[in-house]
Amino acid sequence: MKAAILTLGNEVLAGKTLNTNSQFLSKSLNGLGFDVVEQLTIPDDEAMIITAVKRLLKDVTLLITTGGLGPTYDDITIASIARALGRELVFHEEVIRDIEEKFKRFHRKMGENNRSQAYFPAESVVLPNAVGTAPGMYLEHGSKIIIALPGPPRENIPMFDNETRPLLEALQNKPIYLEDLVIFGIGESDVEDRVKEGVRVPDGLRLATYVKPLYVTLRLTSTDKTLIQDTVEDLEKLFGDSVVGRNDCLLEEKVQQLLKKTGRTLSVAESCTGGLIASMLVSVPGSSEIFDGGFIVYSNDYKSRELGVAPEVISKEGAVSEAVARLMVEGLYQRSGSDYCLGITGIAGPTGETPDKRVGLTFIALKTPDRTLVRQFQFFGDRNTIRLRGALNALNMLRLEIVEMALE
Amino acid sequence: MKAAILTLGNEVLAGKTLNTNSQFLSKSLNGLGFDVVEQLTIPDDEAMIITAVKRLLKDVTLLITTGGLGPTYDDITIASIARALGRELVFHEEVIRDIEEKFKRFHRKMGENNRSQAYFPAESVVLPNAVGTAPGMYLEHGSKIIIALPGPPRENIPMFDNETRPLLEALQNKPIYLEDLVIFGIGESDVEDRVKEGVRVPDGLRLATYVKPLYVTLRLTSTDKTLIQDTVEDLEKLFGDSVVGRNDCLLEEKVQQLLKKTGRTLSVAESCTGGLIASMLVSVPGSSEIFDGGFIVYSNDYKSRELGVAPEVISKEGAVSEAVARLMVEGLYQRSGSDYCLGITGIAGPTGETPDKRVGLTFIALKTPDRTLVRQFQFFGDRNTIRLRGALNALNMLRLEIVEMALE
Numbered sequence: 121m122k123a124a125i126l127t128l129g130n131e132v133l134a135g136k137t138l139n140t141n142s143q144f145l146s147k148s149l150n151g152l153g154f155d156v157v158e159q160l161t162i163p164d165d166e167a168m169i170i171t172a173v174k175r176l177l178k179d180v181t182l183l184i185t186t187g188g189l190g191p192t193y194d195d196i197t198i199a200s201i202a203r204a205l206g207r208e209l210v211f212h213e214e215v216i217r218d219i220e221e222k223f224k225r226f227h228r229k230m231g232e233n234n235r236s237q238a239y240f241p242a243e244s245v246v247l248p249n250a251v252g253t254a255p256g257m258y259l260e261h262g263s264k265i266i267i268a269l270p271g272p273p274r275e276n277i278p279m280f281d282n283e284t285r286p287l288l289e290a291l292q293n294k295p296i297y298l299e300d301l302v303i304f305g306i307g308e309s310d311v312e313d314r315v316k317e318g319v320r321v322p323d324g325l326r327l328a329t330y331v332k333p334l335y336v337t338l339r340l341t342s343t344d345k346t347l348i349q350d351t352v353e354d355l356e357k358l359f360g361d362s363v364v365g366r367n368d369c370l371l372e373e374k375v376q377q378l379l380k381k382t383g384r385t386l387s388v389a390e391s392c393t394g395g396l397i398a399s400m401l402v403s404v405p406g407s408s409e410i411f412d413g414g415f416i417v418y419s420n421d422y423k424s425r426e427l428g429v430a431p432e433v434i435s436k437e438g439a440v441s442e443a444v445a446r447l448m449v450e451g452l453y454q455r456s457g458s459d460y461c462l463g464i465t466g467i468a469g470p471t472g473e474t475p476d477k478r479v480g481l482t483f484i485a486l487k488t489p490d491r492t493l494v495r496q497f498q499f500f501g502d503r504n505t506i507r508l509r510g511a512l513n514a515l516n517m518l519r520l521e522i523v524e525m526a527l528e
Numbered sequence: 529m530k531a532a533i534l535t536l537g538n539e540v541l542a543g544k545t546l547n548t549n550s551q552f553l554s555k556s557l558n559g560l561g562f563d564v565v566e567q568l569t570i571p572d573d574e575a576m577i578i579t580a581v582k583r584l585l586k587d588v589t590l591l592i593t594t595g596g597l598g599p600t601y602d603d604i605t606i607a608s609i610a611r612a613l614g615r616e617l618v619f620h621e622e623v624i625r626d627i628e629e630k631f632k633r634f635h636r637k638m639g640e641n642n643r644s645q646a647y648f649p650a651e652s653v654v655l656p657n658a659v660g661t662a663p664g665m666y667l668e669h670g671s672k673i674i675i676a677l678p679g680p681p682r683e684n685i686p687m688f689d690n691e692t693r694p695l696l697e698a699l700q701n702k703p704i705y706l707e708d709l710v711i712f713g714i715g716e717s718d719v720e721d722r723v724k725e726g727v728r729v730p731d732g733l734r735l736a737t738y739v740k741p742l743y744v745t746l747r748l749t750s751t752d753k754t755l756i757q758d759t760v761e762d763l764e765k766l767f768g769d770s771v772v773g774r775n776d777c778l779l780e781e782k783v784q785q786l787l788k789k790t791g792r793t794l795s796v797a798e799s800c801t802g803g804l805i806a807s808m809l810v811s812v813p814g815s816s817e818i819f820d821g822g823f824i825v826y827s828n829d830y831k832s833r834e835l836g837v838a839p840e841v842i843s844k845e846g847a848v849s850e851a852v853a854r855l856m857v858e859g860l861y862q863r864s865g866s867d868y869c870l871g872i873t874g875i876a877g878p879t880g881e882t883p884d885k886r887v888g889l890t891f892i893a894l895k896t897p898d899r900t901l902v903r904q905f906q907f908f909g910d911r912n913t914i915r916l917r918g919a920l921n922a923l924n925m926l927r928l929e930i931v932e933m934a935l936e
Binding site (some may be wrong): 127133134143146156163421422426430469498 | 556825
């Protein structure tokens with residue numbers, strides 16, 4: 121089934137707001153079996169909305185609009201849709217009561233202009249807004265479906281996921297299941313090639329790849345849950361250790377899970393990443409159970425004074441060397457008493473290159489209760505890409521070590 | 529003058545790629561005096577491109593397309609535009625020689641299909657691609673202008689800035705100047721209200737506000753450089769200390785500039801932010817001149833062991849308290865020998881709240897050669913918003929202190 125997304129937004133057209141809704145909705149609709157053939161953004165202008173709605177409904181079965189549901193004079197989405205379809209607006213007493221209720225909860229008084237938010241075309245289903253005041257709309261018009269969602273992503277996303285998705289699934293008479301598999305350390309095209317060679321994707325299952333820096337996510341959707349489970353298991357076998365987890369599981373979350381399970385704790389010593397690994401770990405709620413803290417040993421003084429890395433080793437081997445990385449985690453292990461210690465030193469660039477050490481050269485060390493590992497990497501990219509690669513590879517080294525030890 | 533942006537991209541419609549080009553181009557066109565009235569994304573489909581180009585050129589003077597300029601079979605943007613306009617394609621020998629040259633530089637052989645990239649409608653100006661192989665196009669067609677740019681942002685942005693912008697300025701017979709003023713600590717609507725009350729925006733100058741988390745940028749554009757300079761100075765007076773700097777100057781950059789100028793160094797002690805302040809400082813090239821390093825004192829053990837915060841103070845006052853923040857920076861100052869020391873402790877949430885200490889409560893301490901300052905904040909938002917607010921406010925405290933001291 122063909123679908124289109126219509127964004128109403130002067131702010132988007134002025135370049136003030138990045139249109140993330142269109143990507144979110146396209147990805148979601150794709151998973152529900154729709155083909156999005158157009159994403160369109162136009163101003164909050166009645167004539168233009170009417171023209172666009174009429175034109176789009178000639179081509180597509182499903183039209184989703186975002187934005188223009190507020191109480192102000194330029195919020196005219198619902199009224200314009202009604203006019204495009206030649207439908208009357210009906211006042212919904214229960215909607216205005218609900219908005220009033222919300223205002224009361226925040227000890228504010230509802231304005232008179234909020235009454236405009238209670239008018240919807242006859243026969244439409246009003247979609248409740250769990251976060252804001254503006255309700256959305258689901259409307260069947262002949263063989264076409266028109267859905268109006270609010271613009272702010274924090275209202276748009278939950279209204280789609282909680283109110284709209286079930287209605288679209290019901291359209292297809294079956295719920296649609298979704299499973300994501302997060303892969304680290306393999307590029308997108310390699311992932312796709314390996315899937316093509318290694319796994320039979322059965323009929324009735326959609327498989328799509330999505331990329332976020334350094335991760336590739338395989339998204340499986342189907343109306344058949346067993347089909348998904350079987351294929352996910354095949355893919356997990358195929359990609360082995362490169363699978364971080366299912367359903368948006370990033371390395372910092374996986375590391376937290378693994379450490380919690382084994383009751384172990386972690387400290388870090390960061391040079392080139394300068395706190396990035398720690399910051400990622402702390403970004404996940406619950407990190408205090410597994411993360412003790414660490415040292416940002418950016419200067420050589422810090423490396424020697426805090427972690428006992430001998431200045432002679434630094435001047436002989438260089439601050440970016442296997443020896444220094446090893447001494448960093450060994451000093452940290454002694455000092456912190458944490459079960460695991462990660463250390464990293466590298467040349468993030470753009471300066472700092474020497475004839476035999478290029479920008480991107482990085483050493484990551486891991487001290488466990490059993491042993492010390494040091495790995496050498498040559499990363500590419502700009503300063504902050506190299507730092508990100510360093511931080512994620514450090515977390516990945518720890519993940520692999522814990523998983524491997526558990527298997528032994 | 530009205531403008532539209534047409535994105536050709538199956539990847540965008542599948543939700544795989546976030547369309548950042550449309551925002552970048554809209555913002556840029558806005559600064560050049562154009563009104564963007566439509567952003568449209570459709571598949572790489574000849575019939576659909578032809579229909580869209582014809583429809584859009586009825587409404588707008590300037591049409592910019594992005595994507596579909598590569599050498600593969602689905603890269604059909606230029607050919608489709610030519611067909612929509614009823615223009616012949618002409619083979620450009622110099623373009624193919626240039627592409628061949630680029631392949632040689634990377635020790636690769638050009639494929640036969642790259643020849644397709646050398647066909648352009650008669651009379652078009654070929655726009656060189658400094659980064660990739662795909663050239664762009666500038667074409668005047670009657671009173672209309674059609675510009676085709678490549679899809680990848682790393683090619684799209686420089687081709688717009690370096691090749692397209694001068695042509696669009698020439699259209700208006702004058703170069704257009706641009707200056708950004710970055711403001712921290714005041715919300716967007718407050719900034720706008722204060723501008724309205726406090727500054728006369730002269731004719732011939734466009735003033736727009738843009739937001740990125742916790743910053744508001746005022747963008748001034750005009751063909752008259754003096755007009756911009758005068759208004760920027762008025763705005764700097766109006767916003768005083770809240771102005772971080774001109775032209776995308778973020779706090780971490782400003783702090784680096786100020787410390788370099790005075791030849792001073794910095795260390796940090798982070799609890800709730802967990803390395804975020806350090807990571808921001810290190811993200812800016814050249815940070816090793818001013819940033820020594822620091823401590824991530826996430827656990828209470830770390831606070832006591834590394835910075836000498838007495839456990840009795842922590843148990844009496846709580847880890848999130850003015851006393852602990854003060855002791856953190858004083859310990860850090862002694863230990864690090866840095867000229868400035870920043871310390872932060874707060875409740876990032878979602879747990880950790882007590883009856884008298886709410887999620888978001890944060891203490892930021894700054895030790896300078898002259899004194900110790902501690903400020904209390906009550907931040908709002910989710911865990912990582914609170915952490916970000918903490919980190920930026922810490923950098924801002926340091927900035928204000930250095931600026932104030934320099935004035936005395």
